[in-house]
């Protein structure tokens with residue numbers, strides 16, 4: 001079991017966590033606290049675009065971007081700023097499951113666009129067949145602030161056209177590709193036939209676990225009970241410089257978050273949200 005530092009493309013500092021048997025590893029950049037890969041028995045569970053751009057100030061396409069303090073468009077840049085800031089390495093642990101902590105605090109630039117003092121910690125933990133991330137938000141300001149948060153996970157799939165997502169039956173969702181209409185999921189299994197961009201409200205509180213192709217289980221904490229399901233499909237993928245039409249069949253985003261309304265966090269208070277992803281085979 002180990003944590004090693006290495007230099008990724010364009011000189012970005014990275015860490016590799018390896019479990020005790022050496023069967024699983026995770027690579028994470030300090031830039032964005034961005035998980036790039038999770039490999040189990042040589043199989044890559046996460047999707048990272050071959051057209052991803054590794055430039056400071058730009059979001060990385062694939063892996064697990066951290067969306068904070070704003071989901072989607074709004075007064076801040078799309079999906080907030082945590083994914084384009086450089087985090088600091090905190091504690092590492094190689095005793096039980098291998099884990100690391102990464103930290104991000106307000107600075108001159110964040111205060112200009114979001115005038116609140118904060119400290120974020122992400123704990124990344126790896127075991128044989130599962131991987132988790134926990135985000136802790138500490139309000140260090142002298143007043144309450146509000147945020148939304150999400151783990152924007154890109155999963156590798158054999159082909160989006162045969163990918164099946166279960167566990168969201170009967171859950172209400174907002175359909176972002178149909179004028180934001182509110183709908184109820186009538187299918188036991190979700191399949192993909194076109195651009196899909198949905199926010200399932202309290203999807204994570206459904207009694208069934210969320211499964212991708214019956215073997216990847218995604219569980220969010222009770223504080224992160226929304227599930228976003230996204231695939232841009234052919235045209236939008238073609239139009240995105242960092243995706244490309246050859247890539248849209250290769251991934252699905254299943255994103256655990258608190259995005260339907262904002263978390264209101266009082267001064268000096270802590271908020272925690274997490275996801276755990278487990279391989280069932």
Ligand SMILES: O=P(O)(O)OC[C@H]1O[C@@H](O)[C@H](O)[C@@H](O)[C@@H]1O
Pocket residue numbers: 059078079152176197198228230255
């Ligand atoms: O291109 P970005 O900023 O990483 O966002 C990708 C997608 O992220 C999803 O979470 C959103 O629901 C989509 O609307 C969005 O297009």
